[in-house]
Amino acid sequence: MPESIWFRDDDRPRRPRLTRERIVTAAVALLDAEGVAGFSMRALAARLRAGTMSLYEYIRSKEDVFDLALDEVIGEIEPAEAGPWRELLVRQLTQSRQVMRRHPWVPALTATRPLLGPNAVARSRVFYSALADAGLSGATLVAAVGTLSSYVNGFVASENTWWDTVRTPEADAEIRGKVTRHLDDHVGELARHAQVDDGDFDAQFLLGLDLVLDGIATRLPPG
């Protein structure tokens, strides 16, 4: 009795080789490995041992895949739960940065497309409600949230491009020196302590974040 209920799996009456999930997972892996430039539908299909056009049963276009992959990795950010607004936001944003470092292609994509996926809006709500609880509302609330996410995005974007310029296959030290000298020549000693010098991005990140948070704090109602 092979078709007995005990041997069937009614959760998935159809069991296609491909699924949207499998595609998205593979897309994230491919983007991690090759970057946006190295990403192609053919390479994605190859990774899944499938024909290229099979993918199009599950997604409408390459753009779709980008949107899905983006929301997928945004899902890796676990929403912070409770705590004072400031610590909560620091935790949340630190995690965001970690995710974007793990998936360096994220800032490039977020710059082009609106983030409307379920995970994105869920994370966004964390910011809104944290700051609303703290006492913000209206346009100020929107400005605060926007500023915070702009900050993470911008910071990690420049962090990534810095590693990219330095991590080029050859000439690790040579290029590093070249760029540093280039900047030194033109910006002068003002940027002496720029990331360029030491790559201490962790400290810089928290420093800038504190700055923004201080700005937000001035907008909070007294108490």
Added chain:
Amino acid sequence: MPESIWFRDDDRPRRPRLTRERIVTAAVALLDAEGVAGFSMRALAARLRAGTMSLYEYIRSKEDVFDLALDEVIGEIEPAEAGPWRELLVRQLTQSRQVMRRHPWVPALTATRPLLGPNAVARSRVFYSALADAGLSGATLVAAVGTLSSYVNGFVASENTWWDTVRTPEADAEIRGKVTRHLDDHVGELARHAQVDDGDFDAQFLLGLDLVLDGIATRLPPG
């Protein structure tokens, strides 16, 4: 006497049809008209009424063109001269935003590549010296500058993607409503005053900017 000194132009003994400048100008125009996705070397060459491969006498790759076009439009930002640090920065950043609105492809490109062109570093120096004069230095100075440029980039990027989603050929109002409702459903009334509702980006921009500047102000030495 056609070769008389009065009819010659000794400034340019060689006078090629193409020049790097002409290419860059055309590239900016093409990017303005078609966006990053619609930009191609063939289209660029066509705009210059030249063969595609002629371009490669003057630039090494498409990436080069992007870098040059980027620095070109950054040059449109006229460096603010004097004045109290805060007004100066507001002026400078407002101008940056205007330029990025005029050339909506800028945020997408800055997210990927380091800004090392002459105009970019010149503008960057304006920020550094303004804040240095105000009393910042070291890592705090770097953090402040980074935060400010992240803010403009991020703000305009989301501003642009918003216009893109809404300005889609068909269904101006329909899509607008769809997205608004989508966000309303998930983020709830917290974002009621989001850009989504009214598109009053100017006010929002200044609001967020003030927030960041307040944060910076807390780092200034007393006096």
Added chain:
DNA sequence: CTTCGTTCCGTGCACTGTACGGAAAACCGT
């Protein structure tokens, strides 16, 4: 077994960036 909807995918098309090598033109020394 037939029918029908789903899944898979080979082929083809228009288009991309750019390597290569040759034609044409502009310059220079005689």
Added chain:
DNA sequence: ACGGTTTTCCGTACAGTGCACGGAACGAAG
């Protein structure tokens, strides 16, 4: 005026892209 060199121009070609189309293979239902 003429040969040689260098600079400018670009046609062709190649490997790659996203995806439209239409057919094959398969599973479930009648």
